Amino acid sequence: MNYEAGIKSEIDDTSTVEFDEGGSVSRLARNKKPLIIGAIILLAAAIGAYFMLSSAPADPNAGQAQAPAVSVVAPGRTTIAGEITATGTLAARREMPVGVVGEGGRVVSVPVEQGSWVQAGQVLAVIDRSVQTQQAQSAAAQIQVAQADANLAQANLDRALQLVERGFVSKADVDRLTATRDAAVARVRVAQASLRELQARNARLNIVAPAAGLVLERNVEPGQTVSGGSQPLFRIAKGGEMEMLARLGEIELSRITAGESAEVTPVGSERSFTGQIWQVAPTINAQDRQGTARIALPYAPELRPGGFATALIKSGTIVAPILPESAIMSDDSESYVYIVGDDNKVARRPIKLGNVTPNGIVIREGLTGQERVVLRAGGFLNEGETVKPVVEKN
Template sequence: MKWILLGTVVVALAGAGAYLAFKPKQAADGKPAAAAEKGEKDSSSILTVTAVKATASDVPRQLLVTGSLASWDELPIGTQTSGLAITEVLVDEGDKVKAGQLLARFDDKVLRADLLSREASLREAQALAAEAEANIRRAEELARTGAISTRDLDARRSTALTTKARVGVAEAARAQATARLAQTEVRAPTDGTIAKRNARLGAVMSAGGTELFRIIRDDRVELLAEVPEIDIRQLAVGQTAELSAVDINGKPFIGTIRIISPVVDTKTRIGTVKIDVPHDPYLRPGMFLTARVRTGTQSAPVLPEEAVVYRDAKSWAVVVDAAKDDKGHHTVTAREVQTGPRDGNRLAILSGLKPGEDVVLTGAGYLKTGDKVIITPTPADKVNPLPAN
């Protein structure tokens, strides 16, 4: 009996200890400690951010156009000869050429022989003409003494005129042979760059057939921009265009509108605008580029670029509600915005934001609509002292 009572007391003491060990703890305010810890966690999850006010500013109004670079004037170079084989090709694609530079040469053996024959015929005709002139002079002396009749004198004069005409024919034939011989040499009609070469050694070409070369005249290229008809009215000849391509210093190329097409395609409702671009080896025909044409100015809110968040191929600004809750926290709203031109680190907002609204500057990428934030003043830029001399 004694051992039974002792066992009952031990069990009771063990149960009391377990109760005390697992009893929920009370916080200082009487709430369960777990609830207090949860409240502390909720408070610590509120992000502290800096904000900036959207300010109205005059920003350039720009029109974005796209297109491909093309040669300002691409010249096809052919041959005026037929049935001759190419014996020399002196240039290749990409070579710079000057006006009059020799590009290719055809086999000229037959034409040189023909020229020699024409020159011999000319000398023969000149000799006969000289003999006929001498005969006239002798006939005129004989006619004065009555040794020959007037009829014979007229016949000799006619013969002299015929031989003189034959000299003219021979001279024309020689000039024609000289011209045909000159056509065996293909020369550049202007300065430029060889864009394409079809000339091959041994190839027999014909006049009016396959072109031998294509030359980019004066190395000038231009942007052929395709512009919808509704936007063409904003453009004018002489307006500048900032290209998407940059030079060796990282600065964008600047072009100038040269021609605005007077017609619009009836199917696509698109017109062509030709934009002169600077001469640079990087800008080559066929390249696809975009250009921003400044068409005027407009007033729009402006933000520092770091205040704009790019997510899901869209631009967002996290706007701060001016009102505070009872704990001094602000509510934020993520708005999709349309960005416009930039000036250094400033970015124009064309839609989605009003001047005077506060926008989260730092920490915007971690926020979503409905989140609470604590606004802290933006620290002033620290100015480092000048080094001592």
């Protein structure tokens, strides 16, 4: 009785055992059945999910999540005031070299200095003329001698003409006296011409300015001996006018014409000078493929011939893309940008740069403006690399 009562009490408390036909207790507990069933269901679901994932096609954009994100922009095209920047040297617009035009000699005095303003005909240097002065005095005396001979010949002729009517002088004597008189007069003229020649030679011993202007160079000092054919003693800028010899490439040279204005800034000066192109070179240098645009400038102390300067030439308007400096890279051979194609791969594109504007750098060649250009971090990309473009507003 007690044994059966204990068994029933256990059954009532746990409700987890059963009796078989022989009256013994079963080992399978009823509360464990749901757990086993749930585990079987979870296992079946996991196996089904594995096979579904393994049989599904690959996501074409799966690798895109791993690609680096880069900022890109389509720059478009902008109308820009045409400006061409050029460099070159300053020079006198009309430089006049002044040297010895006569026989030369020892320099006595040089009354002008480098940087002086001179007038046309002003004496720049005086050469010793002591010998030439004596020669001129001798020539003047020769004129007096010739004139005396001419006067005597004229008097003899006059007396002969008075006697010819009386028959004391023949016609032949008159002709001879006439010829003597004519020869004497001719010798006077020769002597006078010789004197004028000497005076002209002596006048050339004074080295004078051929025109008004600014003395750029003085290459002579008192006591120096000079002669004809030697190097110029002075260089003068006619009227003080200056110019800039701006060097330009073939494309830039074709875009400018005479008459266009330019702003010239000498190196070392913050002041700019307004000039005008007065001549465009008709030829191109075969070595550097450049030509010269000559920009006329008024005189200013800052414009020193031989100095270096930068010119900003106004040349109408152009339409071209503009990019910030961060998007542009360069190496030893060229400037370039990275563009992102339709397949999101990076490609290198060579470009040619134009003017620098407040909005960025003008791209003169290489872009249409519709490309997606990498704005930043281009130095960390490789050509052909796949990226995730993030478009920024221009």
